[in-house]
Amino acid sequence: MSESASKVRSLSDEQIINRWGFDYYVFKALSAFRDADYTAFTHFTSIIENLVVRPVDGHSDMIVKLRCMQFLSRINNGDKLDLTFEEPKTPLESALSVLESICRDMSVPPREQECVKQAIIETLVMVCLRGGEFARAEEVLLRHFSDAADLAGKKKLFESLIRRRRSSHSVLQLSSYADFKQDMLDFIERLYRVPEPFLLQMLKRSGHPGVSSEPVTSSSQDRQKTSAAAEDHGSVSARLSLRSLRQVYGVLSERYGVSVSFTQLQQELEQEEEEQEQEEEESPELHLALTETQPETAYAGMTISRLVQEDDSQLSAEEEEETQIRIVVPSGPDSDDPEVQTPVRRSDTQNSECSSAQICTPARHTQKHNRIVLSSDVESEGPAASPPASRCSSRHKQQQKKSHHSESECVMMEVRCSSAQVSSPARPSSSSSSPAVRRSDRDTQRQSRILLSGDVESEDHAASPPASRRSSRHKQQQKKSDLSVGESAPVSTPARPSSPASVTRSDRDTQNQSSEMEVEDGGSSVQHSTPARPSATDAPRQNRSVTVSSESEDHSLSPAAQTPRRRSSPSSGGAHRRRRARWQDVSGTHENWSDEESLFSATSDRSSKKYSRKMWTVQESEWLKEGVQRFGVGHWEKIRSAFPFTGRTAVNLKDRWRTMLKLRLV
DNA sequence: GTAGGGTTAAGA
DNA sequence: TCTTAACCCTAC
Numbered sequence: 001m002s003e004s005a006s007k008v009r010s011l012s013d014e015q016i017i018n019r020w021g022f023d024y025y026v027f028k029a030l031s032a033f034r035d036a037d038y039t040a041f042t043h044f045t046s047i048i049e050n051l052v053v054r055p056v057d058g059h060s061d062m063i064v065k066l067r068c069m070q071f072l073s074r075i076n077n078g079d080k081l082d083l084t085f086e087e088p089k090t091p092l093e094s095a096l097s098v099l100e101s102i103c104r105d106m107s108v109p110p111r112e113q114e115c116v117k118q119a120i121i122e123t124l125v126m127v128c129l130r131g132g133e134f135a136r137a138e139e140v141l142l143r144h145f146s147d148a149a150d151l152a153g154k155k156k157l158f159e160s161l162i163r164r165r166r167s168s169h170s171v172l173q174l175s176s177y178a179d180f181k182q183d184m185l186d187f188i189e190r191l192y193r194v195p196e197p198f199l200l201q202m203l204k205r206s207g208h209p210g211v212s213s214e215p216v217t218s219s220s221q222d223r224q225k226t227s228a229a230a231e232d233h234g235s236v237s238a239r240l241s242l243r244s245l246r247q248v249y250g251v252l253s254e255r256y257g258v259s260v261s262f263t264q265l266q267q268e269l270e271q272e273e274e275e276q277e278q279e280e281e282e283s284p285e286l287h288l289a290l291t292e293t294q295p296e297t298a299y300a301g302m303t304i305s306r307l308v309q310e311d312d313s314q315l316s317a318e319e320e321e322e323t324q325i326r327i328v329v330p331s332g333p334d335s336d337d338p339e340v341q342t343p344v345r346r347s348d349t350q351n352s353e354c355s356s357a358q359i360c361t362p363a364r365h366t367q368k369h370n371r372i373v374l375s376s377d378v379e380s381e382g383p384a385a386s387p388p389a390s391r392c393s394s395r396h397k398q399q400q401k402k403s404h405h406s407e408s409e410c411v412m413m414e415v416r417c418s419s420a421q422v423s424s425p426a427r428p429s430s431s432s433s434s435p436a437v438r439r440s441d442r443d444t445q446r447q448s449r450i451l452l453s454g455d456v457e458s459e460d461h462a463a464s465p466p467a468s469r470r471s472s473r474h475k476q477q478q479k480k481s482d483l484s485v486g487e488s489a490p491v492s493t494p495a496r497p498s499s500p501a502s503v504t505r506s507d508r509d510t511q512n513q514s515s516e517m518e519v520e521d522g523g524s525s526v527q528h529s530t531p532a533r534p535s536a537t538d539a540p541r542q543n544r545s546v547t548v549s550s551e552s553e554d555h556s557l558s559p560a561a562q563t564p565r566r567r568s569s570p571s572s573g574g575a576h577r578r579r580r581a582r583w584q585d586v587s588g589t590h591e592n593w594s595d596e597e598s599l600f601s602a603t604s605d606r607s608s609k610k611y612s613r614k615m616w617t618v619q620e621s622e623w624l625k626e627g628v629q630r631f632g633v634g635h636w637e638k639i640r641s642a643f644p645f646t647g648r649t650a651v652n653l654k655d656r657w658r659t660m661l662k663l664r665l666v
Numbered sequence: 667g668t669a670g671g672g673t674t675a676a677g678a
Numbered sequence: 679t680c681t682t683a684a685c686c687c688t689a690c
Contacts, residue, residue, distance in 0.1 A: 613675060613684050637667060650667065652685075658670085659683055 011057050019057040022048060023197040026065045029072070030194055033185050036178060038076055045073050053617075061192075064105065066644045068188050071098040075184045078120075079127050079177045081136070085646075090136070092124040095184075096144070101641045106191055114146075116187050121145055123180045125158050132167045614647060616656050624653055625666055633657065 029044035048069060056062070070085075074095035077083050085094035096117060103113045121144045128137035137158065145155050154171075161169055616624075627639030636650035636657075645653070660666045 615683075634668065649685095651669095654668065654670095655684065655686095662683090 012055060015055045015057040018051055018054050019062075020198045022051050022056055022062065022065070023194075024199040025051065026069060027194050027197045027200070029069060030185070030189070033072055033076070033181070034189075036182070038181075041072070041076060045069055063644060064102075064192055065194065067098060067102050067105065068192060068194075070644060070646075071095055071102060072185065072188060074098060075120075075181055078123065078180075081127065081131050081133055090124060090140075092120050092127070093140075093144075095120055097641070101644075102191070104641065108191060112187070112190075116184070118146055118151070119180065119183060122154070123175075123177065126172050126175075127177070129158070129161055129167055129169075130172055132165075134162045134165055138162045616659075620645060620648065621656065621660060621665065624656055624660070627653075628657065628666070 025044050025048045029041050029048065032038070032040035032044055048066075052066070074085055074091045077085075078090070078092040078095060081090055083091050085091055089097070099113070099117060099120065102108065121140065124140050125137050125145065128134070128140060141155065141158055141162065145151070145158070147155075157169075157171060161167075161172075623643035623645065624639065627635075627642055630642070631638045634654075636653040640648060640650050640653055648656075657666070
């Protein structure tokens, strides 16, 4: 067998399946974008974002796809001037950077490149003007706007509007932002046509009725489809004979270069089943929960519970039960928003004046509501265009809800961290990729996230001085060993009130564990070599889960995960504690993933610039190594833009390289 | 943009 | 309190 084939064989089931999932969600995200269902788009990018922190079989076009997603995410948020993907750039400026990378990686005709660039810049100027940000408009105009003769008139006009502080002008209304988004999508699609994903093909081949690669058309439809798909999935698998499955697998695995044999998979499956059975003995409900049929729980609780069940076999039975109960409770009257359901659609905005504020608000609302949604599992979207005032009221609502549901939200965060990492459809993207889910003990970052997600919680989380942070950290650490994960509420300090954020620590840890994404890009896959570092009392990952499987063990050996900075609480007691200990053990640090790390998510609040530390993931280190191989040491900027680093500067790369050299990792 | 020394945050 | 990875600052 060829080397690559054996490499493929060495891939874990998770890597392969994540790759399928990745392809699928990229496909869906593009479809959603095409249908101007930007809410769904952000949901999908959020899923992708979470997916890629898990080990993924990184095939050749993965980076291209990631770039496209990055680009569209920035475009999608381009009318929100208060968001940033990379400070201090506006989303559209970030889009320009991504565009450069795209153009570098793929052969884009210079003419088209220039056109797209110019379109972005013009739109950015218009967005600034519409939003009354004249200084910024001027800056953009000076810094980016082409001096080409044919654009001189337009430039002059913009200059004049800036001078006169005019935020409305016929020119500004000529094109809507929604049109612009679609133009950018056209560009991406011209550049790279995403093939139909393997999973869809599988589903089609299974003869499953109603399966089409048609894009989602609206979030509500999406919901229906999603839930239908979820329901149907069970029946499909039930209907498929082993023989036909083997045939389909044969054909498709050949096409997609998956050379894990069917028999091998079967064996693994059997093995897993055995292990599952063992687990089942310990937590029979978990197994039950994995079935599609649900007890007559409220609708609202169902999907979330399934999410929990499908993914989080780490949850013990008792947790499971508790989780379900808690999730269902809040899905009361205020769990949905009647005024919602109006995504920004192209048709809507075409005729409208389409001021940036108008465009902005829905997304914000979405982001805000998502958290609620998450706990109620009723997807809702923000009102199409609500004035700031209504935002405020909705904010209050949110806060009220928060106080009511803080407990359940805690659970939700827990749910997310273990199960919904990859799959929560209700999870907002951008900021949302969870203000609260991310590193919570970073005031600045939390603050920025919070701001981004609609300022909902910002008041509660005023930045605290380092000292208090430290003390709160200590407190947490003290409590850590006593607290079970879901009980984070008591962990409250002025700096860190009891909120989902407190849970995020463990959440973070999980993410850390999963952060070492092994992209085996093409043939150059390099499993990260383990540095000879003492790995403390690495409690074995005894709580193996269906999702994490033995993968995580490999990862735990990675440098990032192996950093001695762990507070491994002695694993004693119930599953809570065991799991927690495991997270702590493999996490390396709770800060492996920070806000900026999200591939598609924006952060905001450029003002609060505080030193926050973000550990390097194995994946990033791999990129760096590859970059150095490709471009040579010292070309940090080139390397940075050649890989989808997020939140990393060239200097960061240089520093990391220095550290890697020091640690003899290279 | 990069190199290299200094500083800081956070785990041991 | 020590150690160290990540980050900052400044000179080039």
